[in-house]
Amino acid sequence: MKTQILSALRNADTYVSGQMLCESFGISRTAVWKYVNQLRDEGYVLDSVPNRGYRIIDYPDIVTASEIESRLLNADGKMKGIFNKIVYFEETDSTNNQAKLAAAKKGDESLHGTLYIAERQTGGRGRRGRHWVSPTGSGIWMSLLLQPKIKPEKASMLTIVAALAVMDVVQTVSGGISCGIKWPNDIVMNGKKITGILTEMSSELDYIHYVVVGIGINVNITEIDPSIRDIATSVYLETGRKVKRSDMVAAFSETFLHYYNDFVQTGDLSLLVDRYNERLVNAGRDVKAVYADGEIVGKALGINAEGELIIQREDSQKITVRSGEVSVRGLYGYV
Numbered sequence: 001m002k003t004q005i006l007s008a009l010r011n012a013d014t015y016v017s018g019q020m021l022c023e024s025f026g027i028s029r030t031a032v033w034k035y036v037n038q039l040r041d042e043g044y045v046l047d048s049v050p051n052r053g054y055r056i057i058d059y060p061d062i063v064t065a066s067e068i069e070s071r072l073l074n075a076d077g078k079m080k081g082i083f084n085k086i087v088y089f090e091e092t093d094s095t096n097n098q099a100k101l102a103a104a105k106k107g108d109e110s111l112h113g114t115l116y117i118a119e120r121q122t123g124g125r126g127r128r129g130r131h132w133v134s135p136t137g138s139g140i141w142m143s144l145l146l147q148p149k150i151k152p153e154k155a156s157m158l159t160i161v162a163a164l165a166v167m168d169v170v171q172t173v174s175g176g177i178s179c180g181i182k183w184p185n186d187i188v189m190n191g192k193k194i195t196g197i198l199t200e201m202s203s204e205l206d207y208i209h210y211v212v213v214g215i216g217i218n219v220n221i222t223e224i225d226p227s228i229r230d231i232a233t234s235v236y237l238e239t240g241r242k243v244k245r246s247d248m249v250a251a252f253s254e255t256f257l258h259y260y261n262d263f264v265q266t267g268d269l270s271l272l273v274d275r276y277n278e279r280l281v282n283a284g285r286d287v288k289a290v291y292a293d294g295e296i297v298g299k300a301l302g303i304n305a306e307g308e309l310i311i312q313r314e315d316s317q318k319i320t321v322r323s324g325e326v327s328v329r330g331l332y333g334y335v
């Protein structure tokens with residue numbers, strides 16, 4: 001109910017009367033008053049004027065379930081698009097772990113579109129078993145659980161879909177400072193990484209049980225952990241601006257829905273490839289793709305509709321890389 005009241009206050013451009021809230025939600029005056037006080041305790045600044053009602057003046061930089069959900073509710077009270085539920089943790093090991101645990105326990109399709117989000121992760125995980133530093137209150141640590149009806153080999157495309165949405169949002173809050181994508185899914189600003197995506201899947205050969213798209217965005221971090229200072233940065237450190245994280249989560253969700261629909265419509269990335277390649281920092285640069293059994297060095301040309309990176313070797317032969325670690329010369333220390 002608190003979420004509905006928050007949403008009603010957010011969507012109104014003037015005062016909302018207590019009477020109106022009572023009637024819309026079938027609750028008593030005392031209940032309205034109780035929820036208003038709860039919101040104030042959480043840091044919301046609500047003005048109340050006798051005979052006019054309540055108006056939201058300011059909101060805290062929090063990513064609680066009601067804060068995020070209130071931003072994603074349609075007028076009919078349902079969440080937008082595929083979004084289904086927000087699960088919030090003040091502290092957890094890893095939102096990817098929580099999403100996977102829930103999916104394994106539930107074992108049906110009812111979790112499609114659930115977003116797991118944490119204020120702090122104690123065991124944040126990056127790609128290839130790396131640790132992901134996830135301090136309190138200054139980043140977005142979230143995982144979207146999807147149960148799409150697509151072939152398992154297409155699941156890696158969801159990473160590209162999410163990366164595009166994250167890139168758009170980071171670009172919007174960063175004003176004139178341009179950011180780009182390092183294939184497949186790092187968002188980079190001034191040569192340093194600002195976000196990362198870890199996509200994990202449980203599937204059979206031809207059937208996906210679930211995909212978890214885990215997204216980490218360094219938003220208001222003022223000091224980068226010394227272990228990653230040379231390669232990582234934050235929106236705040238690059239732009240000098242602090243951003244309310246729920247604004248970014250809401251914008252990400254809307255943009256993701258848009259790109260996800262494009263992906264579902266065609267079953268590949270054909271509607272997104274141009275936009276992605278425009279922002280690909282690898283494009284036209286020397287790259288080194290490292291596999292378990294060797295490496296390819298060449299010029300990156302862009303991605304194809306399957307999300308694979310096309311690399312042109314010195315002998316002009318074009319190779320496509322589906323997954324793996326790709327270093328770009330001049331970025332994160334590759335010389």
Ligand code: BTN
Nearest residue numbers: 094124125126127196197214216
């Ligand atoms: C990378 O190595 O670039 C991927 C980093 C992904 C980090 C995010 S934070 C939210 C989610 N939970 C995790 O444990 N990892 C992902």
